[in-house]
Amino acid sequence: MRLEQLAAAAANFAAESPLNRVPSLGGLQIFDPPLMGVAAPDDPLFARLKEPAAIGPHHLSPHEWLPAAGAVVSYFLPFTAAVRHANRQPGLPAAEWLYGRFEGEMFNDALRRHLADLLAQAGHQALVPVLEPRFAVVERRSNWSERHVAHIAGLGTFSLNCSLITTRGAAGRLGSLVTSLALEPTPRPYTGTHEYCTNCGACIGRCPPAAIDGNGKRHQPCSDYLDAVKIRFQPRYGCGKCQTAVPCEDRIPGR
Numbered sequence: 001m002r003l004e005q006l007a008a009a010a011a012n013f014a015a016e017s018p019l020n021r022v023p024s025l026g027g028l029q030i031f032d033p034p035l036m037g038v039a040a041p042d043d044p045l046f047a048r049l050k051e052p053a054a055i056g057p058h059h060l061s062p063h064e065w066l067p068a069a070g071a072v073v074s075y076f077l078p079f080t081a082a083v084r085h086a087n088r089q090p091g092l093p094a095a096e097w098l099y100g101r102f103e104g105e106m107f108n109d110a111l112r113r114h115l116a117d118l119l120a121q122a123g124h125q126a127l128v129p130v131l132e133p134r135f136a137v138v139e140r141r142s143n144w145s146e147r148h149v150a151h152i153a154g155l156g157t158f159s160l161n162c163s164l165i166t167t168r169g170a171a172g173r174l175g176s177l178v179t180s181l182a183l184e185p186t187p188r189p190y191t192g193t194h195e196y197c198t199n200c201g202a203c204i205g206r207c208p209p210a211a212i213d214g215n216g217k218r219h220q221p222c223s224d225y226l227d228a229v230k231i232r233f234q235p236r237y238g239c240g241k242c243q244t245a246v247p248c249e250d251r252i253p254g255r
């Protein structure tokens with residue numbers, strides 16, 4: 001099995017799965033087909049994630065998740081234009097965004113499992129870290145960071161507001177799995193960790209609780225705001241104002 005086959009299977013799943021639609025919003029499609037990349041399990045950047053300045057020693061390497069790891073497959077699911085554009089209004093999150101964030105993550109979990117099943121059917125071991133009982137979040141830092149994994153897999157670079165900017169922008173969700181199948185790593189078309197962010201500052205004024213400034217994002221006010229949104233709209237939650245109506249919404253800014 002090659003990366004192209006996995007990417008095609010993921011695109012088919014996005015097109016056909018009812019979980020990628022919201023009947024109560026007129027059949028709204030949540031995600032476009034994903035971008036996909038591969039990281040080598042022994043990429044030195046995984047070891048650097050264990051440094052306290054990155055994530056910390058609790059972040060597990062691909063081999064710690066799956067001793068026979070041959071590749072890490074990472075993907076970015078871009079929100080459709082309908083979801084993104086609805087959320088361009090200032091203030092409270094749009095209904096489309098709330099469904100995209102909540103029901104969309106159910107679809108994302110289903111896609112993770114679907115890809116792992118395909119690999120297993122082809123005779124390879126496959127494991128989804130974020131769905132494992134060992135998955136844990138310690139002081140807001142998980143032991144498997146989808147954003148950092150995507151960065152290592154060539155999918156994009158970090159932004160002022162701590163999103164990952166990909167060739168399809170920052171508005172979307174990430175997923176990954178570790179497999180024993182050996183795949184060619186995707187070249188990283190960048191050298192810096194924040195190369196795609198222009199520091200234009202457009203996301204600063206979009207943030208309802210003013211959690212972003214020229215130095216980055218303060219996580220506590222963002223988290224507190226998301227908790228308040230959840231109380232109002234539960235079980236749904238989300239915000240995403242810093243990922244919509246900004247130059248990095250659906251592209252690498254300036255390109």
Ligand code: SF4
Nearest residue numbers: 159197200201203248
């Ligand atoms: S809006 Fe501008 S400053 Fe904010 S993340 Fe996007 S490119 Fe960076």
Ligand code: SF4
Nearest residue numbers: 207222239240241242
């Ligand atoms: S998600 Fe919302 S609250 Fe959090 S940083 Fe982005 S705009 Fe601010």
